[in-house]
Amino acid sequence: MNRPRPGLPALALALATAGGLSPAAIADEGDAAILDPTPDIKVNGSDGPLTVSPLEPVQITVALDPGLHLGQPADVYGIGELVVAGMSVYFSVVYPDRVVPGERPYLQIPLLPVPRTEVYQGRLPPGHWFLHFGVDANADGIVDWDWFDTVEVRVGPVE
Numbered sequence: 001m002n003r004p005r006p007g008l009p010a011l012a013l014a015l016a017t018a019g020g021l022s023p024a025a026i027a028d029e030g031d032a033a034i035l036d037p038t039p040d041i042k043v044n045g046s047d048g049p050l051t052v053s054p055l056e057p058v059q060i061t062v063a064l065d066p067g068l069h070l071g072q073p074a075d076v077y078g079i080g081e082l083v084v085a086g087m088s089v090y091f092s093v094v095y096p097d098r099v100v101p102g103e104r105p106y107l108q109i110p111l112l113p114v115p116r117t118e119v120y121q122g123r124l125p126p127g128h129w130f131l132h133f134g135v136d137a138n139a140d141g142i143v144d145w146d147w148f149d150t151v152e153v154r155v156g157p158v159e
């Protein structure tokens with residue numbers, strides 16, 4: 001008569017058992033997904049890795065879900081990492097549209113939801129690139145790499 005009805009906890013437990021995950025692991029993943037900002041960058045709609053011709057224009061888009069950090073002042077950055085002979089050289093986009101050597105924020109803004117937005121359309125210099133889009137838990141003008149997403153792009157024939 002008064003048997004407990006299976007609800008979401010039972011479903012979660014069933015899924016956890018089936019997937020080999022503990023319910024705690026599922027809870028942790030869920031919490032992290034809700035709490036943390038999730039920046040996203042795509043090149044030609046792809047999370048990468050991808051290879052393009054130096055002659056072929058690419059489209060770079062970004063999006064941001066601020067999670068529970070909505071409104072928090074933050075450094076926002078778009079950084080290209082060029083790998084040459086195993087060493088990384090960094091180039092940063094600085095507001096409004098300058099590119100400078102090193103790791104620099106684009107600007108400081110309160111974290112807000114950003115729908116997928118095109119930030120670049122054009123050719124990329126030849127090389128082995130990692131393109132990063134990220135936000136920090138602070139707005140101190142220093143890139144801390146708190147939360148970021150990356151697309152690996154090889155432009156042209158690169159060894």
Ligand SMILES: [Ca+2]
Nearest residue numbers: 075136142144
């Ligand atoms: Ca920072």
